[in-house]
Amino acid sequence: MFISKLMKTICTCTLIIITQIVAADDVSFGVNNPNLGKVLSAEYVDQVDFVVMPNGDGLPQGSGNAVSGKELFNVQCIACHGNEAKGGINGDLAGGHGTINGPLPKKTVGSYWPYATILFDYIRRAMPYQTPGTLTNDEIYALTAYILYLNDIVTEKEIMSSETLPRIIMPNSEGFVWAYSASE
Amino acid sequence: MKKLTENMNFTAKNGLLDRRFFLKAGLGVGGGLLSASAIGSEGKDRFPWMKQPGSGMGESGPSNFESHIKRDSVGTQPGTTGSGASRTPIEHLDGIITPSRLHFERHHSGIPEIDPDQHRLIIHGLVERPLSFSLESLARYQHTSNIQFLECSGNSGGNMMAPQPLQRKASDLHGLVSCSEWGGIPLKVLLEEAGVKPEGKWIVASGSDAAMMSRSVPIEKIMDDAIIATHQNGEPLRPSNGYPMRLFLPGWEGNACVKWLRTIKVTSGPSMTKDETSKYSDLRDDGIAELFTFPMGVKSVITSPSVGLNFAGAGIYQVKGIAWSGSGKIKTVELSADGGNTWAEALLDQHVLSKSLTRFRSAWNWDGTPATIMSRAIDEKGNVQPSRESWFVGRAKNTFYHFNAIQTWAINSAGEVSNVYL
Incomplete structure (x- = not known):
């Protein structure tokens, strides 16, 4: 005692x-400086941290492939993005490969985006448009896999996860330079 | 009576007058004619609104006769109500301040209604101490305020994309620019409180809208002049401009000034978010796209005359417009009324501020024959607003960000104004 x-x-x-x-x-x-910032716990920070980096930092546990992704896409995404992510009312996510240095560049995930990690980051933040925040991590990986599959970047059964997604090399990954340099 | 033209000092060909013409001339031609609407007592004239007391004080907006001056050209993505833009009616404004109700909008998933008591600004990532700030606590920090423009980098894209010039108002073409007095806290102060680790070179800012808008910004800009803006033109931010707080990066593209700011993560590099890669990247004609083209280029546009603001016969008119640069102050604005062969300097209003709209004016004695009028801005760093033709050099055909080429208006013999490419 x-x-x-x-x-x-x-x-x-x-x-x-x-x-x-x-x-x-x-x-x-x-x-x-009145120093009024309240120090946060690691657990709290983790709850508000949505940032995914191109090297995969920030990607959560979970996985999915294009097979399950297609089923989900046809329920959650097809209304705006169209069948197989083409011809919808809001932006094609597939196609346009090889057009970027031509007379009429068509920017899609497959033809333009530099990193596959962007898909997970953006879907988790903003999609589905009417009900963001309702997808599980497995579902987001599955949708990511399906959009990559529609662009001939992964196979139908290939599993997307925090391990595999950052290793995807996008077709246009070499198509970017930085206009900003720190010395400016 | 001496004719007005006897005092005219032409400064460039085709009728451009000395920029101080109006100041010198003291024109006696204004002044409303007396209305014969009613003869008052003692033989004096009164309008009807002079014959009874007016309405009370308190809530009152702009005159009902000016109700057409509103955010214009509202457009949203199909199937949405809040993913699009509205434009500032620049052709109806004067001076440099954009009234907050008329500030342009660009949202990616509507305007959230944020409870300020629940909202927190969170700084985390490569810092010694992750911190959370309430609005109440931020109010105790030293604030700063500056008059600065905000421009969407897609502004004026129509003039770049359309093969034939669009016959649209100045606001439709160039209304994604506004200027406000932005008040807030230097973000540097808060980052220093959190203690940025040496490997922290960028920040990733995220909003608390439904799209959780996110952009990466180099730490040099944050430490230079970035603020957490809480006030706009003296009042708390409007919800459409990020209430209760937004990131404001003077002179840099509007998209990076994340509204409804919730988190700042200090990182070793950019996150490569959707909006800084698939969007807001500038494609060159060699198929390579430039990322992080942050500063807005030197630019000007004549807002009057412009499409819809026609001339009513030959005579002297005020030519006016706005100029701005993301690199600093406007040094000069030049005008040409003969297709760019001769140029005359415009008069700049008193407030010539860094990374702010600058108001320019001049006088033009239009002789009633077809003519063109255009403006060209030059900033204090020596950057010169390019012609449309020179802007295209090295750029892809299907990109439209950062279009800052010279706008040319044509006036036909009937005084009608149209948009032309020169």
Whole structure:
């Protein structure tokens, strides 16, 4: 009982000391900064972090292929993007290969986009248009796989996951340069 | 009585007058004619609205007679109500400030209704301490305010894409630009509080709209002049401009100024989001596309005369318009009324601010014969607004971002204005 109480006291003291150290450190940031930012836990940050990087950082667990992706696409996406992602009311996602350096470039996922990871990032953020945030990670991987399949980039059975998706080399991956450089 | 033309000082051919003509002339030709609507008591004239007290104070908007001045050319993606754009009616405005109700819009999944008490700005990623800020706590930080333009990089794309010039109003063609006094907190201050790690070179900004709009921005720009904007023209941001907060990057393309800002993730490089790769990338004629073409080029447009604002017979007219540059201040605006053979300097209004709209004016004695009129802006860095022909050099045919070529208007002998390519 006594030991337990002592431990509690020690813990409380440690906590106070840590708090004071953080506070002292904060002062160095500048006298005009009121330092009101609330420090967040890793768990909280993970819940609000949607960023996916081209190297796959940020991709969650889960997987899917074009077979299941097609079923889902024909329910969730076909109304706007059309059968097999062509001829819909809102932008073809497939086709146009080889047109980018021609007289009438047709920009689609397959003909233009530089990284396959963009598909997962964008679908998770914004799609389906009317009900964003309702797809599971497996479903997003499956839709990603189906759109890549429609562009002849993966096979029908190929599994897309945090391991495989960043390794996809898109047909137009060499078609970009940066206009921005840090020295500007 | 001396004829007006005796005092005219022509500065370029085809009728362009000294830019200070109106200031010098003190024209006595204005002034409303007395209405014979009603003869008041004692033989004096009063309009009907002078014969009874007007309406009360409080809520009142623009005059009912100006109700046609509104956001124009509203368009949205099929099957949506909030994924598209509306334009600023630039041909009806003067000065440099765009009233907030008339600021152009470009949304990707509508305007969210955000409860400011629940909203948080979160800074995370390559920082020593991930932090969360409430609106209430941000109000205690040192704010700054600047008058600066915001332009969608797709602005004026119609003039680039259409093989024949579109006979559309100035707002339809160029209305994706506005200018406001933006108030907020330098993002640098908040990032320093979080402690950016040495490997943190970019940030990825995400909005809390339904599309979670996201763009990557180099840390140099963030540390230079980026702000978390909370105020626009003195009042809290309008929902259509990101209430309660947006990223504002002076001089850079509007799309990167993420509205309804929720998270800032410090990263080692860009995330390559959909809107910075498949969109807002600039395709060259060699098939290579340029990413991260952030700054908006030097540009000007004559807003009057323009399509729909015709001349009523030969005589002296005010020519006016707006000029801006994402690289700094406007140095000069030149006008030509003879197809670009001779140029005269326009008069700039008092406020010539960095990365802001600048108002220019001049006087034109139009002789009633067919003519063209165009403006060319030059900024303090020496950048010159290009001709349409020179803008195309090196660019693909099916791209339309960052189109800043000279706009030419033609006036026929009836005084009707049309859009022409020169």
